[in-house]
Amino acid sequence: MIEPSLVPDSQHRGLVSMLPQPFRDFAMLARFDRPIGWWLLFWPCVWGVMLAGGERRWSLIAWFLIGSIVMRGAGCVLNDIVDADLDRRVARTAKRPVASGRVSKSAAWAWLLMLCAIGLVVLFQLRQEAQLVALGSVALVAAYPFMKRITWWPQAWLGMVFTWGALVGWVEIRGDHLEALAALYLGSIAWCIGYDTIYAIQDIEDDAIVGIRSSARRLGARVKSGVAGFYALALAFWALAFWAMRPDWVALVALVPMALHLGFQVVTLDPRDGENALARFRANRDAGLVMALACWVVGNAGII
Secondary structure, eight states: OOOTTSOTTOSSHHHHHTSOHHHHHHHHHTTTTOTHHHHHHHHHHHHHHHHTTOTTOHHHHHHHHHHHHHHHHHHHHHHHHHTHHHHTTSTTTTTSHHHHTSSOHHHHHHHHHHHHHHHHHHHTTSOHHHHHHHHTTHHHHHHHHHHHHHOSOHHHHHHHHHTTHHHHHHHHHOSOOHHHHHHHHHHHHHHHHHHHHHHHGGGHHHHHHHTOOOHHHHHGGGHHHHHHHHHHHHHHHHHHHHHHHOOSHHHHGGGHHHHHHHHHHHHHOOTTOHHHHHHHHHTHHHHHHHHHHHHHHHHHHSOO
16 A cells, blocks of 8 residues: 555655655655656766766766755755645645645755755865856756746756756866767757656646646657657767767767667657656666766777
8 A cells, every 4th residue: 555645656665654754755855755866867977977088986976876866856845845836736746745735835945955955065076167067057957847837848948957967077077078068968958858758748637737838748649759859869969979089980889779778768658658658767767877888988988
């Protein structure tokens, strides 16, 4: 039996349900019950580090993981504070702590500040140039919760936010080959639009009732081909990034496993089945690892 306070797509329900109710609510508010979010935030950081040639910076990667967990949590808290009224009207989100009233907005703001304080500790582990790049994302993060109210493509804004770590990871390692960094970042944005469109399939009906805009609603019957297009665009930009680092056709072979993984998602995606969509969305945790290995191969043999 699912605990009443757990949302339908919670993971690690046994672990989360063992927490006392107040702690469980704050854990859920930061989405600690759904680790896929921090993996999707973490992997672009690793891509930037690996493609830039920082394959031995394991302590840096560990800091990025901690930062991804707490800052993804902070972003979710902010989103839930802003979206509380909308969340109450959507079946999948109505049980969220702020929307349900189990956590007050003032308590949520305090929790947000605590998470940001931990993120600040992570920020201080970076060199100054990377710190400035990281701080550049603050405005994008703050604006994201409002995007679904003003654009049909909030997934594009999320793409800029959720893959910003590629820029931070790269600049922490080096300051040149910015053309490769630009291509890596643009490809990562397209990847994010693709997987978040898959995620939005779950809420199409409720979003239509409430008036929330999304790429899944905008694409309608073409959602599957739309995801395929964004994934193809991601692969094209990543190929440019790899070529900029190592102008050798052999380098592009490193992208083949990622292309197969994304292709599998598209071929097996059923837009009429929310559980199918959720599974394909979560598969991007593994896709992130596949891409990290590709970046490691190219960055380790590239122009250093």
